[in-house]
Amino acid sequence: MKSLSEEISIKLKIYKRSYTEYTKCLIRGREVVLDGRPEEKVRQIFIYFMINKSGLFPNEIDIKVESNNHDIELYKTVKNKYFKPYHPPLMIVEVKREEEDLQNHEEQIERYLKKSGSEIGILYNYHEIIAYTKKDAVFTSNYLNSLKDIPPLILQNSNKLEKDILEFEKAVNGSFDSFIYLVKKYGEYKLNTITFRLKGEQLPVSGTFFESQDHQVNYLRNGKKRQSLNSQDFEKLVSIIY
Known part of the structure; x- marks a missing residue:
């Protein structure tokens, strides 16, 4: 096994300025001091x-x-x-x-x-x-x-x-069962905003604080009023965003 100094000299681009060693962080994209x-x-x-x-x-x-x-x-x-x-x-x-x-x-x-x-x-x-x-x-x-x-x-x-990504794709295509699975996992609190479409409504709906029972979903609509929906109301999921 090579020493750390050897590894650094081989793998990192090292340069000196005013007797101090620097390299460019591959993630942060800025200079970082290595000396000391x-x-x-x-x-x-x-x-x-x-x-x-x-x-x-x-x-x-x-x-x-x-x-x-x-x-x-x-x-x-x-x-x-x-x-x-x-x-x-x-x-x-x-x-x-x-x-x-x-x-x-x-x-x-x-x-x-x-x-x-x-x-x-x-x-x-x-x-x-x-x-x-x-x-x-x-x-x-x-x-x-x-x-x-x-x-x-x-x-x-x-x-x-990966399972959640597959369930999201199903809900986007209209699966109410997948929608329920996702709101149970990601919609219980205000952490994520879940946006979806309801049949007969022109604009999408955003909700938080979801609860579900017996294929009935209750939620806080647009941060103002609690409402409910079922499979007959649901058209498709649009997004789940933190």
Whole structure:
């Protein structure tokens, strides 16, 4: 295994100005200082792998850096501009300097996962990788052999969202059952706005705070008045937007 310094010299474009080393972050698109910032070096190597070696960027994942107080967040790439409900990150990555004991930061990554609703967290210091997975509020940790073990974890989590995309397409084509499935999952609160068409109405309707029972859907229409609809009223779903 190459040293971190060797990896950086091979994979990153490094330049000096006033005796200080810089590189251009592949995600943020701006200069970042490397001198005296050991965690930034590890972060840039991780980003390089995700962009150039994982086979997931940009078609399957979107990458955010220094977002929500997390070093790196990975999200599923939005492929349909009309289906953009809130989703927690597919994965949260916290990078540490080379000599750092990753196990000392277990509580940190678990806290981030709990707060964000994300199910997978990674601690990475270039030499070691620990993956944390959350299921039913229980955490499991495993050491990974290399960064190549990360894409399968991402895809496993990402595939859970594919069902929702299929249900969205069905609802857009008029399936009331799919519409009910989606409002139960994404419409309970004000977090997402669900827009749909009703038969006999010229303009689409936007709703929040959905409740459904016995194929009857109640909702707050345009933020003003509670109304209800059933399969006879429903024409098609238009969008779900965070």
